[in-house]
Structure formats: C-alpha cells, structure tokens
Amino acid sequence: MTRPADAVPPGALKRLAADLAAEASAALFRRGSSALTFMEVCGTHTMAIARFGLRDLLPPEVRLVSGPGCPVCVTAMGDLDKVIALARLPEVTLTTFGDLVRVPASHSSLAAERAAGADVRVVYSPRDAIEIAAGEPARQAVFAGIGFETTAPTVAAALLEAQARGLSNFSVLSMHKTMPPPLKALLELGETDIGGFVLPGHVSVVTGSACYEFLAREYGVGGVIAGFEAHDVLQALLALARQTRPAIEIGYGRAVRPEGNRVAQRLMAQVFEPCDADWRGLGVIPGSGLRLRDEYAAFDAERRFDVEAGQPLEPRGCRCGEVLRGVLDPAECALFGARCTPEDPVGACMVSSEGACAARYRFRGIDD
C-alpha cells in the first residue's frame, strides 16, 4: 500500500508555496501591480487544482483563474444542437465521449434523447466507434468528436482505419478545436489582466511549445507548460512569478518536447484542416477549429447527413461564457450551487468533470 504523500517529499509543497509568496511580492514590485493573475488553461489542471485544494496554498496576491480548456464546456450550443439532431435520425448510432451525454443543449440533451429511444453510446476511444460501425453495417455510426490536439490525432487515426477497412457507414462530426487561437482571442479581448498562462500538459505533448511563442513575443505574456501533480502546478506558478522577461517554458519535460509529437501532428494535418469555430463564451474564432479535408468528405457527418438545428438557446442566467473567459469566478454566478449543481446542471461548466464550476463545486472548501 502507498499513500499519496509518497509522491511528494514532506514539506516540499509548503516550501514551494513559501517560495511562490516571496517571488510573487518581487514580481508585483517589478510589474508595479497589486495582484498577479495566472490562468490555467486546461480542464485537467482545473480539476487537479480543485482536487488538491491548491488555492489554499496560494499567497493572497496570486490569483488563479480557469480558462477555455475543457472540451465539453467550450462546445457551442449550436454544435450541441447539431449533435442532438443527428442522434434523432433513426438510422444513426451516435457515439461520443461520456461527459457530452449530460450537457444541456437548447432543448434537450443526449441523455434525454437516449432515454427517449435514440441510439446514443458512450465510447472510450474513437476506435470503439469503428468497431460499432464494423459490427452493425446496417447502422450509421457517427462519432461526435470533441477535444483539442490531444484527441484529434486519435480521431484522425480512427478515420484512416475506417477508410482502410472500407467502413462506409462510419462518419465523424468534427467539433475539434486547437489551443493557441483562444489564448490569442482572450488576450485580444483584454478583459482580464492575465499575467501568465499555466499551459496544458497533454495538449503540449502533441503540439510542443513553439506554437505558444507568440504569447510572449506579441503580447508580452509568459507561459509554463505544466504537469498534473500538485507540485507541477505550484512549480509552474513559481516559474511564472520568476520570469523577468515573458517567455514560454516547459515545466513538464518528462513528457513534452519543444517540437511535440510529429507523428500525431502529421496524422492530424493529413485528415483535418483549420477552420473557423464557434466557442462557448468566446464566439467564432478564426482558424481555431478542425474540419475534415475534402479528401475525407465521405466520412464527414456534416456533409453526409442533412440536419437542421434551430436557433441556439442559451439557458437563462447561465454565465458559463464569462467563466470560460476567466472573467467570472464560478462562485460569483448566482446559479452556482443553488439552481446549478452537478446533479442538475444548468450550464456545461457544471457538467464536465473538468469544468471550472463542477471542479469548484465538487471540491469546495468545507466552510463554503
């Protein structure tokens, strides 16, 4: 038996936190500001920070806000409605990753559609969707693809496998997105004074670090790619506070190379091309999405099925958009913990386990 404490030497985190406090004061003096706001971009970081209770360890002058890195949360209402419309087609078996099933769309959710008779199946990998297509040739197996550079290559690989196996009843509704464009969009908006980014670890395994260089070069905002242990996150914050000149650093060297994973990048580029994409909270961001290239049009659910989704309808009072931009703290939303809970979520950020609201609610302080 081991205990989680085995992972970190005793006192190491406390020392990191103390170092962070010292560096933060120095950084504030240097920058001539009163608070240091860092944004953790990735949903997995959001969850780790909440689960470890890291906010308790931060010095008061360091503020940590969540960014647009939870794939389910940033999926736009219009896209969700499209998924629902596809699921309602009698010939379609709709496959997707788990969290998407419970997200409220304008008028329904996949869970509600499933209960009403739609064939909706949760898969753990896009390859499972291919096996469904192979095993049930009379059905149309549609994979609703969400996620960033971490999941897109696996979907590309699955699609190529479907092509090689001649599975003409497999298709993908690509709602995939890429990570750098929304960071640019956030800085362009300038709503929050972001002093540095804790950059996503898993995404960066694929992308490498070079794609973030523009943050430092063009916007003067540094970033540190971080792993997912408590000390990884604290070390990233410490490195950010220590930066005297904005730079992009790799704080997750055990997994991330500057050039990234070229095989995964090639796979992604072979199957997908950039397109404009609609983000919950951020709107349409040019070049931030991934659509199937024309060569793979036969596997594009959007082109195969003629589905019409009506005008998207956002839930009343839901402020997920502001949460995703780091403008609003989840607890500041009037619905948080009252009308909107993980059992009965109003907005997407309360559904996904990586959503800022769900993470904050599930791992709230005992006195909150």
Add this chain to the structure above:
Amino acid sequence: MTEAGKRGDAAGPGAAGATPGGRILLGHGSGGKLYRDLVRDVFVKAFANPLLERLDDAVALTPSGRIAFTTDSHVVQPLTFPGGDIGRLAVAGTVNDLATAAARPLALAAAFIIEEGFAVDELEAICASMAATAEEAGVPIVTGDTKVVERGACDGVYVTTTGVGEIVVGHELGAQTVCDGDAVILSGGIGDHAVAVLAARGDFHFSADVRSDCAPLWSLVEAAVDAARDVGEEESLHFLRDPTRGGLTTVLAELAEEAKLGIEVEEAAIPVSPAVRSVCDLLGYDPLTLANEGKMVLVVAPETAEALVAALRVQPLGRDAAQVGVVTSAHPGRVALRTVYGTRRVLDMPVGELLPRIC
C-alpha cells in the same frame, strides 16, 4: 460423441441428461424434468447440505437471538474478473450486508436468472465459486430459484442472494448511535474491485495488476466485535458499512447526513495500492469513490479505536486496517478531507456514471 456431450459427462452422472448440448434451454426454466435435473445436477451438487437436499420451498431456521435479513442482486460484467466472479460477489455481497448489522450469516438463498444458451459448465463454475465462498463465510446456501429467459433478455446470468443472519451484539448499531469524537476505521486499501472489473472489461484498453478484493467479511467483523468486548465495551461499536458502489466517499457522506454530524478524513491515512493509484491518475478517477467488495468502514468510540485496529490487522482481510478519520460536531452533515498537501476540502457524493476523462 460431441464436444458438448463430453462436457455434460464431465459434469457428473445425470448432467448430460440435464443439459443437452451443455447449454441452458428455455425448457430448463419450465419447472419440468429438465428443471429438476438442473437443480439436482448443478445447484444441489454445488451447494450440498441437508437443508437444501430436502428441496422444500422454504426452510426452517431456529436462531436463538435477533435476526438480520437482507437481499442483493448481482449483474456484473464480465462474469469473471481477476480476484473473483459473479458467484463470489453474490455470496460475499450478502454476507457483508449481514455483517454490517453485526450478524453471523445463518443461511443464504440464491436465485438465478439465466439467459437461454448460457453454457452449463460456466454455470457450474459460478456455483463452485459460490460454494467455496459460502464455505469461507461458514454459511450454507439452503434454497433458491431459477428462471430462464429468452436469449437477449438478460446478459448471461444474474444472481440474487438473500441472507438471514443472527445478530451477535445486544445493542443497536447505526448512524443514530455515532457520537462526536468517534473514530472512523477502514479495514484496508480501496478501489481494487472497481479497477479489476474495469480492466477485465477491456473498454479502456489497459491492463492492471489488480485483483478484486471481493471477500466475505463476517470473520473480520466478528474479530471487531470480539475486540470491542475485550476492551469491555461491546456498545462502543457504533456503525458498520461496506463501501461498495460509490465507495468510501458515499459511505461517509451518507453517514454524516444521517448522523447529523461532521467527519474529518485524513487522505494520507487511506491505503491505496500503487496500481489502483496509477489507473486513477490515468483515467481521472478518485479512488475514494470507487467500489470495493471486501472492505468495511467501522465507526467506534475513541477509547476502543486502537485495540480494534490492532485486532483487524491480525486478520488476513484486515492487514492494512487504519483509522482514517474522526467524527466531529463541527460542520454537521458534511465530510471534510484533509489532503496530503495539508489543504482541506469537502468530500461530496459522486454523481452519475463513472466516466474516464477525455483530455
């Protein structure tokens, strides 16, 4: 002779007649000769005991004390996983439910819903496992029921076990007897059952060197009761519950709510094996919410805690027992976890299906 015929012979005299083709037929559920043969050749043979052999619809038991009564259905997939199978699970599950009432198991009933076409040798293997587990727990399986449903109407076999037990303590157990200052004790490492079943299911394409902890816990609970008696305070044992679905978190959250008291839990004190921990890291699970089938949460008066943990630790099923928390009158209805990082947060009941993270 066909393969199936050979299998029937191997099952013992009469088995070939009971199970033509070595498969369950709809006729096995009809109540006629096929049915009687199945009961005799599979169930009575596996669970052999004088009470069952009478094949009465109900058996007479003559306990001397107070009675505990429980039932539990088992629908696990796959039917067999590292460390157990549906048979072991079905017996252990009901024995453990009785144990939470400090009840020595007296007798079990087993009801089977079997899918047409199910292999008889697989059924026999499940029954052998049930018989072995029942023997481990010292309880006979004395009656039962069998239904056969059309192919597709169930997934292989479902097993429901019902148990009667004799309560060995004189006082009431339960959330209402839990007090401020009580110690919360966990009988061993958590998460093994859920991870073993997930890995055996193959959905996640990972293999893990983890075996289910599935085991009947009566001997462990009996040792706890004895330890409390030895200290001279049988009544100091306040609450017992096995953290199955929903895991440790759910047991504690429910207890806090029912007892209208708070609980402080030390994350560092909770034993989790490295294999379970790495699967949880990989898939984004919290070990505290994962199912166990061979663990017990015991809440006792503080003065008994040390002796009780020591008594559990000499038991094979309680080697890693530890005090993991304490009951408090602060924050009634809520459970606080002190993390290994020294931070503190609420422990909330998990919501919905267990899902791996996608990013």
